[in-house]
Amino acid sequence: MRAACAALGAALTLGAAHAGAVPLLSEVFYDATGSDDGQSFVEIWGAPGTSLDGLTIEAINGAGGAVTHTLALTGTIGASGVFVVADGVAAGGTSVANADLILDFDFQNGPDSVLLRSATSILDAVGYGVFAAGDVFAGEGSPTVDPAAGSSIARRFANVDTNDNAADWLGGAPTPGVVALAPVPEASVLALLAPAALLLVRRRSSARVD
Numbered sequence: 001m002r003a004a005c006a007a008l009g010a011a012l013t014l015g016a017a018h019a020g021a022v023p024l025l026s027e028v029f030y031d032a033t034g035s036d037d038g039q040s041f042v043e044i045w046g047a048p049g050t051s052l053d054g055l056t057i058e059a060i061n062g063a064g065g066a067v068t069h070t071l072a073l074t075g076t077i078g079a080s081g082v083f084v085v086a087d088g089v090a091a092g093g094t095s096v097a098n099a100d101l102i103l104d105f106d107f108q109n110g111p112d113s114v115l116l117r118s119a120t121s122i123l124d125a126v127g128y129g130v131f132a133a134g135d136v137f138a139g140e141g142s143p144t145v146d147p148a149a150g151s152s153i154a155r156r157f158a159n160v161d162t163n164d165n166a167a168d169w170l171g172g173a174p175t176p177g178v179v180a181l182a183p184v185p186e187a188s189v190l191a192l193l194a195p196a197a198l199l200l201v202r203r204r205s206s207a208r209v210d
Contacts, residue, residue, distance in 0.1 A: 022123045022124070023046030023050055024045060024116070026045035029042075029174045031150070031151075032149065032150060038087055038139045040086070040087040040107060042084075043082060043083070044082075044084075046077045051076050051082060053075070053117055054118065056114040057070075058071075065138070068112075082098075098176050110127075112129065114136035129146035140168075144166055147172070152173070155180075156168060156170060
């Protein structure tokens with residue numbers, strides 16, 4: 001019985017880890033209704049306990065490709081699996097709910113891109129808006145939408161990355177610190193449960209007394 005329960009736990013963990021071990025960008029809010037001061041945020045999804053020390057978030061201008069912001073990250077992803085980097089107001093603090101780290105930034109509206117980087121590589125990237133010929137798209141696949149003011153861009157499922165922003169991201173109401181996760185595929189659960197169930201049957205059979 002314990003083996004079966006352990007296999008079920010492994011299946012649930014697998015179902016929530018389609019993206020692999022690296023953290024992912026899960027939501028970006030860059031255009032509030034009215035002033036952006038203290039409203040913007042970048043949300044990161046990853047395994048609880050993952051250190052973000054040494055990682056950076058870069059904003060890339062679609063017109064020419066210049067880096068407009070570089071945010072140095074510190075801290076650790078908490079038990080929720082979500083880490084929110086929020087823009088601070090001049091007087092201190094932020095209007096963003098569930099903020100884990102407060103920095104000073106104001107990303108541009110699209111077409112632009114946001115990258116999550118380590119010291120040696122790009123871990124994740126999203127580009128949003130309509131990129132004209134000659135613009136610099138630094139995201140993955142095709143860009144996602146540039147929604148109206150007051151809306152953010154977010155992954156359909158925070159733990160799924162197909163390397164195509166148009167497929168993975170959509171616009172909607174901002175939800176800092178709250179993510180949707182892909183459901184556990186039934187086939188994956190059954191595949192992991194089968195060996196444990198077979199082992200349980202064998203143990204019970206060997207324990208019978210004729």
